[in-house]
Amino acid sequence: MKQSGMSRRTFAGMVGGTAAAMATRGAWAEGARLTYGVQMYELREMAKTDLPKVFSTIRDAGFEQVELYPIAYRVPAKELAAMVKDAGLACVSAHFDYDGLEGKVAYAKELGLGYMVCPMLPKSGQNNLAGFRAAAELFNKVGKLAQQQEMQFVFHNHCYEFAPMEGTTGFATLMQHTDPALVKLEVDCYWLTQAGQDPVSFLKAHADRAVLLHLKDRMAGAPKGYDMDSGGEHMAEMGKGTIPWPAILAEGRSLGIQYAFVDQDFTRMPIPESLKASRAYLRGIRY
DSSP: OOOOSOOSOEEOOOTTTOOOEEOOHHHHHTTOOOEEEEEGGGGHHHHTTOHHHHHHHHHHTTOSEEEBOGGGTTSOHHHHHHHHHHTTOBOSEEEOOSTTGGGGHHHHHHHTOSEEEEOOOOGGGSSSHHHHHHHHHHHHHHHHHHHHTTOEEEEEOOSGGGSEETTEEHHHHHHHTSOTTTEEEEEEHHHHHHTTOOHHHHHHHTTTTEEEEEEOEEOTTOOOOSOHHHHGGGEEOTTSSSOOHHHHHHHHHHHTOOEEEEOOSOOSSOHHHHHHHHHHHHHHOOO
């Protein structure tokens, strides 16, 4: 296929030191399929005592990637990367807490990541525009540092960002005050839906920022809102809710998104069974 130029997306290598490579959006979209992984927050209780079991559980469920979470960072980066590799997994993305974010770039680089993700603003900054403006300033700084290390900095949405505030929203403020070249998005389709947003329309509107997806389904008839605590109880395994996954994944594919992570914060069945159920659905989906 004739290439019209380099994509704005940097597709980073997996843990093991693979160098980041550039790929065109069109070349990726033609015939490519998403690579699925699991955000290890789902296995947070297991992770407190047995990290290798976390990784083997994810691999046994049929996933190829793990997206790391701060509970794992008690282990030196190189040791953690080896642990992931020994389990037969790869790791292109990981979450890092907001506090001290600038100082975590080096650890992210040592892990061999392509994407360094901040999943949450501090509580004190979630319900006022000043908090989002402060986050935007920090994210631009960290985005530049990550870019210098051949990584992309990414923000992961929830639902609180879409609450109306002073004629706008925190999310709109964050987008207004961040550089699209430095601050990308990990689009959590459940939390978007919980906030009354349409994931497909959202992806279209933020095509220049969306680089990763988070997946969990949402029970039928669940009330929408901006409160994360009330939203948690509505989660379901993939294919057991009402979110239109074929359309979402097709749109993600058309945008050149490569990686999607199951991230079901709460499950009603044992986590290994939940993961296998979601993976079975993803295997059968057509987009």
